[in-house]
Amino acid sequence: MIYAKFHTKSGDRIKYHKSSSIWPGIKFAKPITKPFIGWIIGNGKKIDFWGDT
Template sequence: MRVKFNTKFGNRIYSTKGSSVWAGIRWAVTEVEQRSEWIIGDGKDIDLWRDNWCHQLPLKELINSDSIPRNCLNEKVSSTIQDGH
């Protein structure tokens, strides 16, 4: 779903892109995300800026900053973990 319904920068696409299913389930995505919890583990699969791993909003939206360099937007949570913390 991420590939089809997110931009290459990880932002959600709200148009249906020719999918009759997306229009029907789009409303539920936010609800499911709000009621889900993250298991961080080693953090290698969690996008530091675009996944909402530490708050209801992703960090990129939480700080509302377009000044984050693009090369940093590829960082994973694992880049912030040191000695298991």
């Protein structure tokens, strides 16, 4: 699906801007959800910045 959105039928990448259908909803929800979003990585004592998922 992502490939189809950003490539032409011949397989070339598009060279123009395509609007997002979900971005307006994400922008609307950001101020409401931002205070409640955080990251929990392992136990916090040993963090592998490059390897932890």
